[in-house]
Amino acid sequence: MLTATGVVAGYGEHTVLRSVDLTVTPGRITGLQGPSGSGKSTLARVVALLHPRTAGTVTVDGRSVTGSGYLAPAELRRRIGMVFQSPRAATDPRWTLRQVIAEPLGAARRSATRQRVAELAEQFQLTDDLLDRYPHQVSDGQLQRACLARAVALRPAYLVCDEATAMLDPSTTATIAQLVRGLADAGTGVLAVSHDRALLTAWADHVLDLHDLHADARTSWES
Template sequence: MITAEGITVAYGRRRVLDGVSLSLARGETVGLRGPSGAGKSTLLRVLALLHRPAAGTVSIDGTAITGTRYTVPAAVRTRIGVLFQSPRAAADPRLSLADIIAEPLRVARRSDISARVADLADTVGLTADLLSRRPHAVSDGQLQRACLARAFAHTPDYLLCDEATTMLDAATQALIATVITDYQQRHNAGVLIVTHDPALMTRWADRTLDLADLPATAR
């Protein structure tokens, strides 16, 4: 289980999160909703170990995690995958789709990068001819699938999705949701969905939380 306890984040004098807590278990899908600017994306970044809170802790299986990004041991940080709202902002425009997928594998110095990239691309429905293309030469949906493949690279136990289907057409939204659900079922992964789409939330989430209703004692 990944747990956030009493998370407080402030930007200057503006407090974005104030003592917020939630938990995500393996195998469950949790929806997180709230108005724009309420701090949903900030909370997701804290859970993803990308942003250090002013107060509070993130724990995995009861062990508190100190540090963020590459100060966290690889065995810990790779248990969490993240899919962001804008694939254009999340992907280096100079890289091919194959290289985007391979990024975390190269950091880990995997010896089977080519085979793993091919397997991941197949998992998300990217054909081989697309892998040599750069972001400007593919659609938003194709690029988001490459970002999803990258998120799957280390077979994470938890996948955090920040409005990950907002910029996509209905068919691609459905495909992304299906791929994530299949992955979740195969690996017993916990999935956190941040979305403004109530229909998607209803179809996908096992339980739904409102950010405004998450005090420090929330579960």
């Protein structure tokens, strides 16, 4: 499991998360709901080992993680993939979709990289002609599918989707949701973050409200 326990995090002197607990289970989609500015993205980045915390622990399959970003152990970072809200902000405009997907494969042999990209392209419904296009030449949905393929290129055990459908139309949102559902059905643990409760209710196995995860909210509820 991917767990956060007693996490406190924020930006400078501004604390956003106060003693938050969260668990992501293999083979299930955990939905995380809350209004804009509530700290959903911060928690997603903490769980994905991309943002530092000032207190609390994050564990990946029982291993406690110290540090974040490149200060976290590489083998644990590779256990978690992440898809961001804006596919255009998350990709290099100078790269083709083929290069975008291949980015995490880095030092792999060229033949192995080609084979893996081909597998991912088929899995995420990207044709050869799309792979050779640049971000400005494809739709947001096509680019987000490439970002999803990139996120799972190293076969992570967990996937964090931070408002991954927020910029997409309903039809494309349904496609992304279906693709992520397939990953979960194959055993990937997914954290799906959204402000859209209706989407999460249809998409996730269970939905958590960030407000209820804070220690002060739990104390108030218990008293």
